[in-house]
Amino acid sequence: MEKEKDMEQQEKVVYGRNAVLELLLKKPDSIEKIYFQFNTSHPKLKEILVSARRQKLVTGKARLERLSLMAGTTKHQGVCALVSAVSYYTIEEVLDKPRNTFPLLLILQGLEDPHNIGAIIRTAEAVAADAVLLIEGKGSPVNATVHKASAGALSHMRVCKVKSLVRCLEFLHERKFLIIAADMDAEINYTDIDLTKALAIVLGAEGSGLAPEAVKFCDHTVRIPMAGCVESLNVSVTAGVLLYEAMRQRLA
Numbered sequence: 250m251e252k253e254k255d256m257e258q259q260e261k262v263v264y265g266r267n268a269v270l271e272l273l274l275k276k277p278d279s280i281e282k283i284y285f286q287f288n289t290s291h292p293k294l295k296e297i298l299v300s301a302r303r304q305k306l307v308t309g310k311a312r313l314e315r316l317s318l319m320a321g322t323t324k325h326q327g328v329c330a331l332v333s334a335v336s337y338y339t340i341e342e343v344l345d346k347p348r349n350t351f352p353l354l355l356i357l358q359g360l361e362d363p364h365n366i367g368a369i370i371r372t373a374e375a376v377a378a379d380a381v382l383l384i385e386g387k388g389s390p391v392n393a394t395v396h397k398a399s400a401g402a403l404s405h406m407r408v409c410k411v412k413s414l415v416r417c418l419e420f421l422h423e424r425k426f427l428i429i430a431a432d433m434d435a436e437i438n439y440t441d442i443d444l445t446k447a448l449a450i451v452l453g454a455e456g457s458g459l460a461p462e463a464v465k466f467c468d469h470t471v472r473i474p475m476a477g478c479v480e481s482l483n484v485s486v487t488a489g490v491l492l493y494e495a496m497r498q499r500l501a
């Protein structure tokens with residue numbers, strides 16, 4: 250209970266019809282969830298609901314009262330938005346000011362578990378990667394659990410939210426990036442690839458794995474060999490192995 254309360258305090262709540270609508274129109278990327286009081290028929294609430302559904306923002310009403318209390322008011326006018334504290338970057342912004350001569354990017358393709366995302370951001374920061382990219386509308390948003398699991402790394406690591414995986418990969422190809430996708434069934438061993446040039450690593454989701462378009466638009470799929478009985482590694486462990494191999498090669 251204490252832990253849950255602590256997590257909630259790291260989240261920001263925006264309440265009221267005009268404020269939420271404004272946010273939906275101007276900064277929809279910053280919204281994690283919108284909570285409604287469905288028994289109201291105010292036209293602006295309907296407008297918010299339609300827009301929220303169009304933008305695939307999950308809605309619910311269970312926590313509305315609690316959120317409005319956190320916001321310090323009960324005058325929520327029937328709607329509250331939970332806003333992430335993270336400011337997302339564009340890939341162009343990242344590449345205009347790269348951290349590395351040959352940038353190193355991680356693309357998380359719809360990861361559902363915020364603990365994994367946080368752990369990956371932590372490792373990405375440990376190797377001074379340039380950015381972690383998320384796909385809009387796929388997987389978990391950057392929420393309080395991600396913040397916590399990143400152990401502060403989120404304040405240093407740039408996070409981008411891209412609209413389309415395919416367009417992102419095409420863009421990176423144009424910028425001469427080598428794109429590899431981590432796949433336990435791949436033929437190429439991850440140590441057999443030169444990871445020293447501009448590099449983007451695509452990681453698949455915990456349950457569904459890599460999307461076919463990730464495989465189609467990457468240069469290589471690579472495997473981390475496994476000797477035991479399990480079918481795959483945890484995705485954050487995969488990220489750690491690949492990022493440290495990239496760092497090892499770059500420092501050699």
Ligand SMILES: C[S@@+](CC[C@H](N)C(=O)[O-])C[C@H]1O[C@@H](n2cnc3c(N)ncnc32)[C@H](O)[C@@H]1O
Pocket residue numbers: 430431432433434451452453454455456457458459471472473474475480481482483484487
């Ligand atoms: C838990 S796995 C996904 C397992 C999923 N059930 C499947 O069938 O693809 C999550 C992601 O971690 C990466 N991964 C896990 N084990 C790997 C390995 N041995 N080699 C390369 N990538 C791996 C892949 O990107 C995979 O999509």
